Amino acid sequence: MRAQIIGTGSCLPEKTVTNDFLSTIVDTSDEWISSRTGIRQRHISVQETTVSLSTEAARRAMEMAKVTAEKIDLIIVATCTADTLVPSTACLVQNEIGAVNATAFDLNAACAGFVFSMNVVDSMMQAGMCRTALVIGAETLSRIVDWKDRSTCVLFADGAGAVVARAAEGGVLGTTLGSDGSKGGTIYVKSRENYNPFVTEQKPTDYLFMDGGEVFKFAVKKIPEAIRETLAKAELTADDIDWYLLHQANARINESIAKRLKISIDKVPMNLDHVGNTSGGSVPILLDEANRKGLLKSGDKVVLAGFGAGLTWGVMILNWA
Numbered sequence: 001m002r003a004q005i006i007g008t009g010s011c012l013p014e015k016t017v018t019n020d021f022l023s024t025i026v027d028t029s030d031e032w033i034s035s036r037t038g039i040r041q042r043h044i045s046v047q048e049t050t051v052s053l054s055t056e057a058a059r060r061a062m063e064m065a066k067v068t069a070e071k072i073d074l075i076i077v078a079t080c081t082a083d084t085l086v087p088s089t090a091c092l093v094q095n096e097i098g099a100v101n102a103t104a105f106d107l108n109a110a111c112a113g114f115v116f117s118m119n120v121v122d123s124m125m126q127a128g129m130c131r132t133a134l135v136i137g138a139e140t141l142s143r144i145v146d147w148k149d150r151s152t153c154v155l156f157a158d159g160a161g162a163v164v165a166r167a168a169e170g171g172v173l174g175t176t177l178g179s180d181g182s183k184g185g186t187i188y189v190k191s192r193e194n195y196n197p198f199v200t201e202q203k204p205t206d207y208l209f210m211d212g213g214e215v216f217k218f219a220v221k222k223i224p225e226a227i228r229e230t231l232a233k234a235e236l237t238a239d240d241i242d243w244y245l246l247h248q249a250n251a252r253i254n255e256s257i258a259k260r261l262k263i264s265i266d267k268v269p270m271n272l273d274h275v276g277n278t279s280g281g282s283v284p285i286l287l288d289e290a291n292r293k294g295l296l297k298s299g300d301k302v303v304l305a306g307f308g309a310g311l312t313w314g315v316m317i318l319n320w321a
Helices: 030-037 050-065 089-097 110-126 181-186 212-233 251-261 279-292
Strands: 002-011 015-018 041-044 074-078 103-107 132-140 158-168 172-179 243-246 301-308 312-319
Touching (some): 002 050, 002 110, 002 279, 002 312, 030 251, 041 158, 050 074, 050 132, 050 158, 050 279, 110 132, 110 172, 110 279, 110 312, 132 279, 172 212, 181 212, 212 251, 212 301, 243 279, 279 301
Parallel strands (some): 074 132, 243 301
Antiparallel strands (some): 015 041, 132 158, 172 312, 301 312
């Protein structure tokens, strides 16, 4: 039995922030941001939290799947911006939705987190360890971004996407995961440093750092390679795929990936123009948007691909239910 997605949901914060607004707080412009990234606006949390966004996305996915909370036996939340170090976001979501029979935990693989989480679910379903899973990708990146740094504050945003997956004969056709810790300094956020009776100096909190050029070079090289590897495992060609749902980091990255795979950009839907880069939330938010627009048809072959800090990358090919 493999994981098959039977319902999707997403939730974005109410507050919308345009490029024009950002130009009033940092040295930038709508033209500068949109021409380099494809982003024109994003959603930023004011009252919303990672838990509240996750919970609402989960409820919408469960409603579509016609699955009650009691039927869920596994919850994984992919996030690098949890509201609490402990308990996990997944446990807090479990409580909010009343999934009393579920095992719940978080997974942090940054922008590849959702695809990593889907791989965990697929593996557990193959092993017979769960039957119905709730997989969520959620971030409130606005809390870790330096709003005086135009190289990062124009990119990142908040939001959550969720899917309900059920063990089925169809579903996943192939997967590839990878990590390169030697490039860990390319994107990072430091946690609170040692503070105890033997370390008296309390250092200020650091914000997110990213070497955008290195990320670009990594993504346009590694992701086509990983997609080709996964296609080979599934005994498919690039042309056999109906949709490529890629992490929404940068429009130029996704255009370059499409070019290297020699596929039409029409097969690569993008929503970062109005959503921005939501890291772990990126792929499931896009998936839900595509699903609710009616793009995904039963039997379609779909690639999910995430890539980001770690450095990490993950690809999954599945049959749409």
